[in-house]
Amino acid sequence: MFYREAGQFKISYASDQAVFPILQDRIGIFIILAIAFVVIPLTGNDFIINAVMIPFLIFSLAAIGLNLLTGYTGQLSLGTGAFMGVGAYACYKLTTIFPGVNIIFWVIASGFFSAAAGVVFGLPSLRIKGFYLAIATLAAQFFLEWCFIRIPWLYNYNVSAAIEVPQRELFGIIVTGPRASAETRYYIVLSIVVVMTWIASNLVHGRIGRAWMAVRDMDIAAELMGIRLLPTKLLAFAVSSFYCGVAGALLVFLWYGGAESTVFAINESFTILFMIIIGGLGSLLGAFLGAGLIYILPIILRFVPPELGLPLHAATVEHLTFMITGALIILFLIAEPAGLARLWQIGKQKLRVWPFPY
Amino acid sequence: MRAPGGPEVAVGDVLLSVENVSLSFGGVKAVSDVSFDIRKGEIRAIIGPNGAGKTSMLNIINGFYHPQQGRINFKGETRARMRPHDAAHGGIARTFQNVALFRGMTALDNIMAGRTLKMHTNFFWQLLRYGPAMTEEVEHRRRVEEIIDFLKIQEIRRTPVGRLPYGLQKRVELGRALAMEPELLLLDEPMAGMNMEEKEDMSRFVLDVNDHYGTTIALIEHDMGVVMDLSDRVVVLDHGIKIADGTPNEVKSNQAVIDAYLGVAH
Amino acid sequence: MDLFYNIIIDPFAQMAQAPDLLAQTLWEGLVGGMLYALIALGFVLIFKASGVFNFAQGIMVVFAALTLVGLHTAGVPAFLALGLTIVVMFVLAWTIERVVLRPLVNQPDIILFMATFGITYFLIGFGEFVFGGDPKIMITEALYLPKGSITYKAFGGVVSLQRLDIVAVIVASIMVAGLGVFFSKTRIGRALRAVADSHSAALSVGISLDQIWVIVWFAAGLVALVTGIFWGARSDVSFALDVIALKALPVLILGGFTSIPGAIVGGLIIGIGEKLGEFYWGPLIGGGTDAWFAYVIALVFLLFRPQGLFGEKIIERV
Numbered sequence: 045m046f047y048r049e050a051g052q053f054k055i056s057y058a059s060d061q062a063v064f065p066i067l068q069d070r071i072g073i074f075i076i077l078a079i080a081f082v083v084i085p086l087t088g089n090d091f092i093i094n095a096v097m098i099p100f101l102i103f104s105l106a107a108i109g110l111n112l113l114t115g116y117t118g119q120l121s122l123g124t125g126a127f128m129g130v131g132a133y134a135c136y137k138l139t140t141i142f143p144g145v146n147i148i149f150w151v152i153a154s155g156f157f158s159a160a161a162g163v164v165f166g167l168p169s170l171r172i173k174g175f176y177l178a179i180a181t182l183a184a185q186f187f188l189e190w191c192f193i194r195i196p197w198l199y200n201y202n203v204s205a206a207i208e209v210p211q212r213e214l215f216g217i218i219v220t221g222p223r224a225s226a227e228t229r230y231y232i233v234l235s236i237v238v239v240m241t242w243i244a245s246n247l248v249h250g251r252i253g254r255a256w257m258a259v260r261d262m263d264i265a266a267e268l269m270g271i272r273l274l275p276t277k278l279l280a281f282a283v284s285s286f287y288c289g290v291a292g293a294l295l296v297f298l299w300y301g302g303a304e305s306t307v308f309a310i311n312e313s314f315t316i317l318f319m320i321i322i323g324g325l326g327s328l329l330g331a332f333l334g335a336g337l338i339y340i341l342p343i344i345l346r347f348v349p350p351e352l353g354l355p356l357h358a359a360t361v362e363h364l365t366f367m368i369t370g371a372l373i374i375l376f377l378i379a380e381p382a383g384l385a386r387l388w389q390i391g392k393q394k395l396r397v398w399p400f401p402y
Numbered sequence: 403m404r405a406p407g408g409p410e411v412a413v414g415d416v417l418l419s420v421e422n423v424s425l426s427f428g429g430v431k432a433v434s435d436v437s438f439d440i441r442k443g444e445i446r447a448i449i450g451p452n453g454a455g456k457t458s459m460l461n462i463i464n465g466f467y468h469p470q471q472g473r474i475n476f477k478g479e480t481r482a483r484m485r486p487h488d489a490a491h492g493g494i495a496r497t498f499q500n501v502a503l504f505r506g507m508t509a510l511d512n513i514m515a516g517r518t519l520k521m522h523t524n525f526f527w528q529l530l531r532y533g534p535a536m537t538e539e540v541e542h543r544r545r546v547e548e549i550i551d552f553l554k555i556q557e558i559r560r561t562p563v564g565r566l567p568y569g570l571q572k573r574v575e576l577g578r579a580l581a582m583e584p585e586l587l588l589l590d591e592p593m594a595g596m597n598m599e600e601k602e603d604m605s606r607f608v609l610d611v612n613d614h615y616g617t618t619i620a621l622i623e624h625d626m627g628v629v630m631d632l633s634d635r636v637v638v639l640d641h642g643i644k645i646a647d648g649t650p651n652e653v654k655s656n657q658a659v660i661d662a663y664l665g666v667a668h
Numbered sequence: 669m670d671l672f673y674n675i676i677i678d679p680f681a682q683m684a685q686a687p688d689l690l691a692q693t694l695w696e697g698l699v700g701g702m703l704y705a706l707i708a709l710g711f712v713l714i715f716k717a718s719g720v721f722n723f724a725q726g727i728m729v730v731f732a733a734l735t736l737v738g739l740h741t742a743g744v745p746a747f748l749a750l751g752l753t754i755v756v757m758f759v760l761a762w763t764i765e766r767v768v769l770r771p772l773v774n775q776p777d778i779i780l781f782m783a784t785f786g787i788t789y790f791l792i793g794f795g796e797f798v799f800g801g802d803p804k805i806m807i808t809e810a811l812y813l814p815k816g817s818i819t820y821k822a823f824g825g826v827v828s829l830q831r832l833d834i835v836a837v838i839v840a841s842i843m844v845a846g847l848g849v850f851f852s853k854t855r856i857g858r859a860l861r862a863v864a865d866s867h868s869a870a871l872s873v874g875i876s877l878d879q880i881w882v883i884v885w886f887a888a889g890l891v892a893l894v895t896g897i898f899w900g901a902r903s904d905v906s907f908a909l910d911v912i913a914l915k916a917l918p919v920l921i922l923g924g925f926t927s928i929p930g931a932i933v934g935g936l937i938i939g940i941g942e943k944l945g946e947f948y949w950g951p952l953i954g955g956g957t958d959a960w961f962a963y964v965i966a967l968v969f970l971l972f973r974p975q976g977l978f979g980e981k982i983i984e985r986v
Binding site (some may be wrong): 056057058060061063243245246247249250251252254255257258260261262264265266267268269270271272279326 | 464465466486487489490491495496498502503504505506507511514515516517518519521523525528529530531535536538539540543544547578582
């Protein structure tokens with residue numbers, strides 16, 4: 045009843061090709077953006093903003109990045125953590141060498157360094173496919189991780205091998221460093237994530253997205269149709285790594301406030317991969333849903349049981365997180381490989397015909 | 403020979419020819435010293451018993467397989483081997499024996515994917531999906547809709563192809579090949595697995611493509627009735643060797659062909 | 669010129685100057701390689717017989733070690749604990765196959781690959797929950813495994829071999845040889861190979877698939893246990909994800925996924941290569957190269973010979 049499309053006729057191909065052709069979808073997006081930009085900062089406390097919303101957005105961005113490569117183009121990558129790290133360290137070096145330049149500019153620019161790394165380590169994709177490629181990306185992950193420790197220049201020869209985020213300002217407001225307020229950081233992260241999501245959406249709905257999906261589904265047929273495999277795959281690696289790099293820079297500069305190489309270890313790669321598996325491969329919405337579920341899960345486990353009178357050790361929370369995550373992965377791969385995004389679509393489908401059963 | 407009453411298409415010069423082409427995989431010889439040509443505007447059937455090397459032949463023309471010997475002459479240019487990219491850009495499109503649709507996409511997107519070759523707006527506009535990118539998208543959508551109308555698949559354009567029945571999948575695949583506006587269309591067993599009605603529909607589409615768009619067609623087919631009705635000329639392969647080449651009637655009464663199909667030892 | 673000398677000439681010069689160190693390094697590499705090979709072996713067994721990708725073999729090794737130590741700490745005598753652990757491993761393997769791998773049997777490898785990471789994650793959480801997250805010490809004494817080392821005067825210097833390592837290599841070699849013979853010479857081994865080739869064909873000649881799979885999973889569990897014991901004895905039993913889940917992959921790439929000798933050769937190449945690389949070339953670039961060496965080797969292999977040393981060439985058909 046609420047979600048019926050009846051009456052919404054498209055009289056031009058342009059409107060039919062729009063990303064959100066249905067009016068209710070457009071209203072939904074508007075409401076979500078309104079909540080994000082207005083409601084949450086007004087009503088949320090520092091904890092919600094700092095410990096939940098900001099990281100949720102950052103991980104969603106990384107998940108989008110990985111989804112573009114793995115979900116849309118079918119190139120499995122286990123190097124996400126390392127590519128995020130490249131972005132973070134690049135941003136650090138850029139801003140410590142050129143402290144006068146706008147930090148947001150450097151955050152975005154660091155994405156290009158990640159993109160370059162992505163292209164280099166994506167070259168094997170010409171000859172290697174499927175899960176063999178994953179092993180190649182493991183080489184990238186472990187090698188880059190090693191670089192983060194063994195190249196002292198990257199962390200400015202700091203004795204502790206860690207990087208500490210310097211204070212930076214934007215129009216007189218402090219945006220990075222320990223004195224930056226949660227709200228400021230939230231708005232910056234939110235804006236960047238919204239814009240980059242919009243760009244990702246544009247890409248996947250157009251010719252590049254179709255080329256990527258063609259490569260994923262049947263690369264031989266794609267090649268015989270004139271889609272050049274290597275440039276298409278390398279573009280996927282580049283764009284994906286760009287997103288992961290920016291996410292990494294945001295992670296360090298607008299959330300953690302500092303980092304060391306362990307932040308970008310193989311565990312990070314797996315976490316993001318699990319986010320997109322559970323959220324839904326090949327779906328931008330899935331990136332958000334998956335990031336939400338995986339990120340919020342330990343938070344829920346930490347705070348809800350005590351409310352219900354069942355206090356849990358911190359260690360137990362960690363163990364349960366691992367177990368539930370692992371179980372969810374298996375469950376989704378068996379039952380609904382298209383993840384939460386597909387469940388959402390099924391839900392929408394039911395909503396279309398509601399209150400009728402079919 | 404065409405079914406009587408149908409319009410005749412003027413058949414012209416040689417569009418593609420393969421000369422002394424041989425292909426082997428390890429010890430298995432798939433194609434041995436085969437030569438034939440395809441003329442512009444005609445419908446050429448490639449037939450033969452199973453394992454004769456027909457699909458391998460198409461793969462060679464496409465550039466997916468590279469022959470160890472021989473040459474391919476396409477639109478005046480001679481090559482030792484075809485590259486998939488050159489074939490596609492030169493105007494060769496094809497369908498596959500086991501429908502090779504992009505299962506993660508809708509029918510519409512599959513056919514739109516076929517237009518990729520013709521889409522040129524650069525990356526920057528793609529990022530914004532505005533201006534030239536959007537104009538191009540709409541323009542190509544219009545062309546794709548023409549194909550959708552032609553193949554009568556309007557209702558299923560937004561259906562993910564994995565959910566379509568086999569016959570419709572084959573039609574979508576044909577649509578995707580047509581989206582490339584090919585000069586030469588290679589069809590690998592387009593009627594396989596279809597019932598009588600579906601075969602008639604598909605035959606009509608094949609004829610219409612040839613009449614309407616003037617597309618040259620090479621098709622592999624097992625149904626003799628279809629071959630006789632649709633094709634102008636036929637080439638027969640058996641165990642990788644060409645054993646006959648001519649009009650359907652000539653081939654039908656060729657003893658070697660009859661032997662091959664009946665399995666007479668030679 | 670200096671650089672060239674440092675990279676190409678000097679390491680070999682060092683090797684020649686101190687052959688005892690070289691021998692020592694080679695030995696360490698050999699032992700490490702054998703353990704990698706054992707993990708890969710468990711995988712090859714299961715894959716060879718049932719066509720199932722079970723990357724969870726790594727976590728099963730850790731689990732075997734943990735169970736053994738846990739039981740013993742709880743008071744169970746060592747060899748009884750050993751027997752019980754085999755049972756536990758068997759049940760675990762059977763459960764994994766039923767619950768996770770069987771429903772996914774027709775999916776592409778990539779899905780199975782990711783599913784086994786799900787299994788790994790789950791078992792890490794479960795293992796830490798049951799056994800606690802702190803590193804454990806393997807019960808080498810209780811199992812009558814030797815301690816200490818033997819020192820040889822050789823190669824102009826001194827080479828020191830841990831007794832435990834020697835036993836490990838011997839046991840591993842016996843297992844490999846035994847399994848190799850089993851597969852090629854015995855009736856059951858033949859049946860296993862038949863099943864690997866074609867389930868339906870094997871069924872049609874009267875081979876019981878379930879029985880075969882029971883045997884295979886039992887063997888894999890046994891291999892996991894042996895690996896767990898020796899690995900745990902050399903370095904404490906812990907949950908380092910990259911080691912337990914992933915290190916076997918380069919070995920499998922090199923050796924092929926279906927070859928038992930391949931697993932050994934692959935393991936040795938990776939193990940020895942890692943050690944040599946780290947010892948002689950590592951210092952040039954800051955050390956710690958064993959973190960990525962195996963994967964880079966695998967990458968190089970994939971680029972030039974994707975099917976590994978012993979695997980079958982992959983041909984794509986349209």
